[in-house]
Amino acid sequence: DRLQLGLVVPLVLTSGQAFEYSTPDGSLVGLTGGDAFALADPRFHAKGRIFTDADSGFSLGASAFVTFPTGAAIAPERYVGDSLPTFGGHVIAEILTSGFHASLNVGGMWREETTLFSTTVGPQLTYGAGVGYDITTLVGVFGEVTGASTFSGQIDEHWLEYRAGGRLRVSDFDISLAGGGGMPGLAGVGTPLFRVMAGFQWAPIHLDTDGDGVEDASDACPSEAEDLDSWEDEDGCP
Template sequence: MVKHFASQASRTPQSWSRRAGPLALAIALLAAPDLVAQERIEGDLAVQRFDPAPGPRNFITTRSARTDGDMAWTAGAFVHYGYRPFEIRRCPAGGCDGAAAAVQQDFRVVENLVTGDLMGSFTPLPRLQLGGRLPVTWARGHGTEATEDGGLQAVGLGDMLLEAKGRLSGDASSPIATALALYGTVPFGTLTAKDSYIGDGSPSVGVRAIVDGVAGPWAWGVNVGGAWRKAATIGDTRLGPEMRYGAAVAYSVSPVVRVIGDVFGSTNFSGSSAAHGAELDGALQYTPLGVPMAITAGLGTGVMRGIGYPHVRAFVGVTFSNEVRDRDGDGIPDALDECPNDPEDFDGFEDRDGCPDRDNDGDGIPDEADRCPNEPEDLDGFEDEDGCPDPDNDGDGIPDDLDACPNEPETVNGYRDDDGCPDTSDRDKDGIPDELDQCPDEPEDTDGFEDEDGCPDPDNDGDGIPDIQDECVDEPETFNGFEDEDGCPDEVPTR
């Protein structure tokens, strides 16, 4: 609030405004002879401080550093109302303190301020966003006349904003990102409604450093910068170049609802309280699934009551975007992402579905501990903890599903080499290892006679009669001319 403002501040808005009559001014002068007769008013200034951020991924007025997208664009509108954003406290010549406070008067230079902003942005490169905003403002109040009958009513274009924001570091999925924005205004306000506090008297330029961060459902942002604009003086307050700042925090209650808290302010480091101000705003933002639109509505109030920071702020806005939305920042558009809130892990396994695959092969061993994340462990009791299938546990070249001894390697020696079991060589397959078999190529006949030597014994008793014809295989025939063919020993009978 501007203090020590004179009663004779005979400045009224021109163009699309309603002028207070000279009679009202004369009455005011006669009614307050003890007030300072004259105060200086120089320059035009914009009372509107609410600066909704053009483009996606921002907060309310605080900018985000996220400019991801290629050839993306947004278009939208904000309507906001400020109650008593600009007031003057008129005091006797001695000041507003002590007994003089009883006769001080507060005049609402601008009591009601309604602005509709047409906004848009374009992202020609992933790291560069161009934005703009064109306001149309209706202002009503007492003006600077010493009367409460109303001296200001004006409608006109506000100052057009042009902004270029470049991302310096980070991307859509980075926990922290930074950017730098340059901006300027075109003074349409003074052209369409001069002296109505709708626009500055000249172009302005500014710079804004931006840092933001994301952590799960939380997001935050901080803006710090400065603006140069032509100085304007009202009473004892001089407005001109100033520092501007903002900070915001947001929490995603669900994929479609976000709660935002945003504070912004300005100062020119002068001694006048009217040159310092800050505003606190809160909003809900609704982003329907499958619809490229964000709706934001909220309320706010000036917490430091400088010029342009109202008692009450109300606002609502809608933004349409053709930006490819990617809530989890994994580079897969939400429309194609089966898990839009969980980023893809990009490990070469089903990376197009947008879902993280903690265990690609589904073997129960997490990929980070799995030496073969895309091949399931065969879980056969052999090295099952490494996550790799072991098709030939014993490494003998015989697959486990054909190996009778999967954990014991075959001894490849020409003997039963296809069963996968270790064994010794037995070429004649008589059960006697070759190293013990005196006849390794002739199978033992296993008839109870010298079976351990591995040699067949076709005539155990050596009587020349093959065992297969010998009725007494272990007793030699006595060749005496009597039944010599039966292979049994016998005697010639006597007569």
């Protein structure tokens, strides 16, 4: 449980009207309109745990990621991906105690600097914070904010977004629903006026109610910890 690897493959449905803009030198720049379905840039990430204090529930970790520029190649002029790979990472601090959990992450992202109209997108400082509470082992609520900054004086090159939602565990499935939008005054390019997200995730439950290392599914005494006395220690009973 110290290292996690993952691959995200985003599929994007876009819809919009064509738009043209005249630059100061007289050139005409346009955005393609209409509907399109495209594969955006896949992202491979790794996250590791550096330190954990079991007594306080505090842990410290780090993550890193790299993206592969398929979106621009598959759907040019749809702006669903970067023209070159991007990469970055975060330092993550988290505390989990009595069903309450809170986290904070700070990091950065490198991408090739690109200018569209009056907005320049390039390397960014990225950050986020979240809190949540598990009402039961099957039901939880959460809230989070995420943001980024290019340290530019242009307000459209900074963004901050909030989200709040809930989670429901049904057998081996997690179902989540969240909504949110951009923070007033920090709603830079790419920040939605509002956003609604739904998630569906499969992850087998491995409950160990008494904390003896024997999962409840195989524990003959799930509410009583095994005493490891060299007598039938595998049955989970004292």
